Amino acid sequence: MIVVLKPGTPNLEIEQLTQEFQSQGLNPEKIVGKHKVVIGLVGDTADLDPLQLRELSPWIEQVLRVEKPFKRASRDYRHGEASTVTVTTPGGSVAIGEHQSLVVVAGPCSVENEAMIIETAQRVKAAGAHFLRGGAYKPRTSPYAFQGHGESALELLAAARQASGLGIITEVMDTADVEKVAAIADVLQVGARNMQNFALLKKVGAQDKPVLLKRGMSATIEEWLMAAEYVLAAGNPNVILCERGIRTFDRQYARNTLDLSAIPVLRSLTHLPIMIDPSHGTGRAEYVPAMAMAAIAAGTDALMIEVHPHPAKALSDGPQSLSPQQFDQLMPQLAVLGKAMNRWP
Ligand code: PEP
Ligand code: MN
DSSP, X not given: OEEEXXXXXXXXXXXXXXXXXXXXXXXXXXXXXXXXXXXXXXXXXXXXXXXXXXXXXXXXXXXXOOOSSOSTTBGGGGTTXXXXXXXXXXXXXXXXXXXXXXXXXXEOSBOOOHHHHHHHHHHHHHHTOSXXXXXSSOOOSSTTSOOOOTHHHHHHHHHHHHHHOOEEEEEOOOGGGHHHHHHHOSEEEEOGGGTTOHHHHHHXXXXXXXXXXXXXXXXXXXXXXXXXXXXXXXXXXXXXXXXOOBOOSOOSSSSSBOOTTHHHHHHHHBOSOEEEOHHHHHSOGGGHHHHHHHHHHTTOSEEEEEBOSSGGGOSSOGGGOBOHHHHHHHHHHHHHHHHHTTOOO
């Protein structure tokens, strides 16, 4: 349920209402939008009468029920306003969301060694990327495949962060590693395979770094938004949703089916920022540029693109990684479309 306040509602009034809702056990959350303040109420609201709540103050404009099963993630919860996730990086703050410029995340699948991660960071930064991605902990299908260097790779990411000024996005797979990863990452990635790892979602929800939540490979949009709801319900309002391709009947020519319809669908359902990962989405470097462009045309807020200094030698996901030269060529193309969409600085 949301309580929409009239423009200019005094702070004292907001505080008094908040206390009143608190005393009724309604978990009030003050949401400050661009044009209005909304108080979100989550919990036992089924028996409440919106008309009766409205009587509480002349400053209440409307009381509306959020009908969707996801509440805080719902667009209705912010009365239609998009949210922005702002990340502080060494190079300045980066804002991700519907009304912001397009944000590009680039980097290797895995952090392999210091030289390659620093070289990649500098190359993608020079090409215009905003974040460096790279896995220290890798969720691999085979236990015999490279599992990532773990904790030592976190230090390499910290070095790359310092050398490039880029923010770092890296995956956390285990609740036991959340603090360690959060100590160096600017954004914590929860991977597709962990989208419904509820213990992990609660844990990343209880710390203060933003969370990049990748869509499970067979997750419905509603399951994905309910997973985001876990993070939001645990107290972390900064969630970015990343579509990375879903499992369909045909895997012969593309690794996954990149669901670009998720962009307008999410836009109508949620206020959360949207990212598209055409690298895992297609599994093939040659298909990445077309799908990155399509994602911009469909209105994505951010892109995640795998870039490796020597894709043929990569320890993971080489076939879908762009070389730095290919990334250099792609960025100006993204800029042309980004400008046409009014999503480029
Ligand atoms: C990744 O980003 O490297 C990754 C493992 O992605 P996903 O969880 O989408 O497979
Ligand atoms: Mn990968």
